[in-house]
Amino acid sequence: MYMEIIKKTNELIRKLISDDDLEYMQDILIQLKIYHQITDILTYILLVTLIVFLLLFFISLIFGVSVFIVLLSTLPVMLFINYLVYKKQKRLDSIEEDLPDYLLQVASLLNAGMALESSFDEISKNMDGYLNDEIKRALIEIRMGKTFNDAFMDIADRCDSYNLNKAIQIIINTKESGGNLSEILIVMADDIKQTQLLKRNKKTSVMMSVMFLLVSAIIATPFSFATIQIYTIFLESVGKTNSLIDVIPIASNGYIIIHSLLVSILIAIVMESNYKKCIKWIVIILPSSMAVFYFSKMLIGTILGI
Known part of the structure; x- marks a missing residue:
């Protein structure tokens, strides 16, 4: 049954993606010294993403966690993209x-x-x-x-x-x-x-600034917004109403996304002198910051018993 699912998924990918596009992607893999069939790689990524999506979705239903956690199901795709970006840069x-x-x-x-x-x-x-x-x-x-x-x-x-x-x-x-x-x-x-x-001298001189931007985007900002959101929920649980409780989750996610994009562009300009190369930073910073945000929410909520 397992092999049949892989076979059917493989056939579906071949129907959805043209032969020219598959050949182009296969050539990219060969250039990066990744000697595997592109259809097999896409098949496993699709299946793993689907499994992670279902698991997180049921977890969000059972434990009442925000359904935004389902966004983490894209993590396999993001990891693969990060790997390709790393290999291409290498x-x-x-x-x-x-x-x-x-x-x-x-x-x-x-x-x-x-x-x-x-x-x-x-x-x-x-x-x-x-x-x-x-x-x-x-x-x-x-x-x-x-x-x-x-x-x-x-x-x-x-x-x-x-x-x-x-x-x-x-x-x-x-x-x-x-x-x-x-x-x-x-x-x-x-x-x-x-x-x-x-x-090399330029990268060495700006490394401290880049590290500050990374810490701000991946750790400080997500943790701060997670703390604010949990604190708001905690105040409501003790009877203190807050009119912003419905707005804070949307605002938090929006700010983290925008902040991650801006930091990625800044790092690309500082490190590469080319804002177009921000994509390789976005695929690292954005998933990491969202993961820290939701993990911080769960951790703080568990500590406070919310």
Whole structure:
């Protein structure tokens, strides 16, 4: 019966999601070195989410806990998204870290008289990592008939790295114009190393501010609103009415969500200098703050006997 449920769910996912979308998602998993079928992963996430949803829903009915706790049923999805974001960032960091040394080795082989494509092929045999995997894939595509320019521009599209994209464009332009590519690669590698050093120094200098924002968003704010809500309920239980008792739960959830979004944007701007990268912080901060909020409510309520 268990295998039959998985099979039926798998078939449902294939009907709901087009083959092109599944192929695109599968390619992303392969890039992140997650060698599992995307349909199997989506099947297990869907089933686990459904089970968690039913458990939390019945708990909320039996123990009278706010039905907002059902939102926690999305935790499996959030955890998987967090994992993918972490893997993608790790992949990008690895590519950025390996790029200067890769360019220097290509420049060294070019100075020794080797052709450009042969230089990449020779280096790919002795290197490892995400960047080398992309180079190997491009070389295979070239042997299968794709042009050098198209194969390497596809690397830039898949990796979403500014430095890599810039390096590939310079390599292609210099190759077509006949310039001295080895000298350009050496200068570029040195420039990328200097940029990486500046970024590391910047992250170190702002780390305390980021930690303050994280503590505020994940612990302080949710705990404060949980305390306010339980205190309001406690006052009502001893006969002191409060006209805000119906508004406080909605206001608390709304403020926590808005605060989490704003903190995520601020951290993205401070750490990455790009507000668009706030998504990787949102999927961490928002579920964590909501979990702390409801856990704090249950803990304080239990202590006060409410």
